[in-house]
Amino acid sequence: MAEVLIVKSQEEAGEIYARAVVTALARNPQLVLGLATGSTPHAAYQALARRVKEDNLDVSRVQGFALDEYVGLDPEHPESYHSVIFREVVEPVGLNPDLIHVPHSDIDTLPHAGADYDAAIEAACGVDIQILGIGTDGHIGFNEPGSSLASPTRMKTLAEQTRLDNARFFNNDVNQVPMHCITQGVGTIMKAKHLVLLAFGKSKAQAVAASIEGPITAMCPASALQMHPHATFIVDEAAASELKQAEYYQWVARHKPQWQEL
Numbered sequence: 090m091a092e093v094l095i096v097k098s099q100e101e102a103g104e105i106y107a108r109a110v111v112t113a114l115a116r117n118p119q120l121v122l123g124l125a126t127g128s129t130p131h132a133a134y135q136a137l138a139r140r141v142k143e144d145n146l147d148v149s150r151v152q153g154f155a156l157d158e159y160v161g162l163d164p165e166h167p168e169s170y171h172s173v174i175f176r177e178v179v180e181p182v183g184l185n186p187d188l189i190h191v192p193h194s195d196i197d198t199l200p201h202a203g204a205d206y207d208a209a210i211e212a213a214c215g216v217d218i219q220i221l222g223i224g225t226d227g228h229i230g231f232n233e234p235g236s237s238l239a240s241p242t243r244m245k246t247l248a249e250q251t252r253l254d255n256a257r258f259f260n261n262d263v264n265q266v267p268m269h270c271i272t273q274g275v276g277t278i279m280k281a282k283h284l285v286l287l288a289f290g291k292s293k294a295q296a297v298a299a300s301i302e303g304p305i306t307a308m309c310p311a312s313a314l315q316m317h318p319h320a321t322f323i324v325d326e327a328a329a330s331e332l333k334q335a336e337y338y339q340w341v342a343r344h345k346p347q348w349q350e351l
């Protein structure tokens with residue numbers, strides 16, 4: 090069973106994520122972080138940036154791999170994931186820009202960009218901590234329902250629901266949201282050593298419940314996390330509201346052995 094932590098706020102979730110990263114960094118200065126975009130990880134990146142500053146941590150050798158990128162959007166566009174990752178993570182946390190990777194989305198290299206990206210992750214000895222958000226349809230990365238649970242990084246077509254959800258980043262105009270993306274596959278994501286999925290708000294409640302308590306199915310790509318040896322869901326009460334076993338998860342969290350880290 091994945092670990093499920095039900096928290097009061099995004100800030101509390103962010104602190105838990107930051108603590109996990111800082112602990113791992115103390116053991117391995119060449120930590121490899123998997124990075125997500127969207128609204129969900131915001132507080133987590135802010136918490137990490139704070140910890141790095143307060144504790145004067147050396148993050149100069151940390152590598153980062155973004156989950157996904159839009160196809161058909163200039164990398165310099167403010168809403169490209171290249172821009173978002175640099176604005177919201179690399180700059181505030183003080184990561185070395187040369188060690189940050191975002192899938193290449195230019196048309197010329199697209200046919201082999203996915204395989205190249207997976208090879209780069211492997212060459213870095215894999216992702217240590219992968220932060221994830223979840224789509225209202227249960228997607229992780231941009232693996233929409235129906236995506237193979239063994240998929241590698243590759244180009245995908247976004248679901249209409251995801252484009253509608255993301256229109257808020259594009260002047261509320263769904264027509265400006267790209268149709269295609271390149272995304273780490275579910276199989277790629279599952280190779281990360283520790284998966285930390287964050288979800289906040291009622292709109293995520295169904296997807297969270299399906300992921301944790303539903304069947305493992307390509308129709309809910311996040312349900313693959315049930316098969317991962319070290320997956321942690323950190324959700325607020327609204328996102329936890331459809332969980333049948335919420336009380337049990339809270340009981341487990343309260344009685345967690347002290348030696349067991351996140």
Ligand code: F6R
Pocket residue numbers: 124125126127128129130156157221222223224225228229230231
């Ligand atoms: C972003 C990503 C997506 C988002 C998901 C939730 O890199 O891969 O899976 O995590 O769409 O988005 P938000 O956080 O904006 O609700």
